[in-house]
Amino acid sequence: MTTLTDQEFIRYSRHLLIPEVGLAGQEKLKTSSALLIGTGGLGSPIALYLAAAGIGRIGLVDYDVVDDSNLQRQIIHDTNTLDTLKVDSARARMLGLNPHIQIDTYNEPFTAENAMHIASGYDIIIDASDNFPTRYLSNDVAVFLGIPNIYGSIYQFDGQASVFYAKEGPCYRCLFPTPPPPHLVPSCAEGGVLGVLPGTIGSIQATEAIKMLLGIGSSLVGRLMLYNALEMSFDYVKLKKNPKCPVCGENPTITKLIDYEEFCGVPGHHIDAMPSEWDISALELAEEMKNASLKNISPLLLDVREPHEQKISNLPNAKNIPFGELASRLSELNTAQEIVIFCRTGNRSLHAIEILLGSGFRKLKNLEGGINEWAEDVDNSLPIY
């Protein structure tokens, strides 16, 4: 007795025609479940293709709202769903595509406190998150639940994908036992990303998820796929399980979820730059510059953005040292002069202040909200990006 309705037979006709899927496979997808962590760049194509494929129950975890700057790549969302919850926006689009499935939404950050509760009962986890704490958390949850974690990650033009399934191969921690130091690896918000890149990598994750649920083909278990869009190259690295892995090795030292934000030294969700004692607002800076120019003692404006960002917006007479080069170019700065540091939104500049403090600089200020806040409050002729 089939579980598919007449409407579903028509809908899934092209799946039913492939012997590797067929009726049994389509019924399997209908009774399967997948938990998607993140409904952003990677999550968009994953959610759409899993919904279209007829995965019976799909969970969506995200706490964010749809923003203008998302729509260059997060194609499940829409200009009409700006400022609405991403999980709601995604759910509506998925049910519009396929009303025969169930979508469960979790409008909250995925954390050590709620992760096991949310994830238990799902057949697979798909890691479409955008930060290291959530990636380590997704990995550990999948290891503890004994289910596959379909991994994908992107940076500018580079993408990585794999399937971490500790029962059959290595996990994320086997490859990357310790996270990189905070702020060494730029996020999409800091480093930028080609809009179509998450389309490519997310589609590969969706493919792997469907294959794992069906139990067909050769999965990416034990292989890391590396894609570069500029060179249009696909490379594969054969992976090994690390016998010393702290979660899936022979003598695991991590047997329950830990504090992932502490482990990675960064928050697992986006927060606006924390207010700091170094902050100066755009309006205060404008006032200070007006007074200082009367006394002829202007502070140095230090722009730690990348050179190509200066073509978008600029402050007059600013000196540019990209954040990544700052540590090796300190000799160009004078500890006696007051320095006001700025970037796009005030995050990189705050990390720049940490570097400068460590090298004896004390007369420092951080332009709160970055040049975008200056554009908003002081000089409306500049674009906000």
Added chain:
Amino acid sequence: MNKITILFFATLRTRAKRSTMELELPNEINIADFKKILITKIPALEASLHHTLVSINKEYAFDEDIIPEGAEIALFPPVSGG
């Protein structure tokens, strides 16, 4: 001496300002020593290399693995974007 080829990916490409390079190494050295030598050639990599996935001839390599003659070594930093 052992002449190897190094491939840089993602953020390492930016830091090393190149995508590939050739390097002469003493014979029979392991990945941990190779990393130290590479840092002397490209100091900008120092902060990143300890957290980078290394492969020898497209197979994952641990720090203690010995580098064979004429190997292709690829360096894949973790990326987190989504």
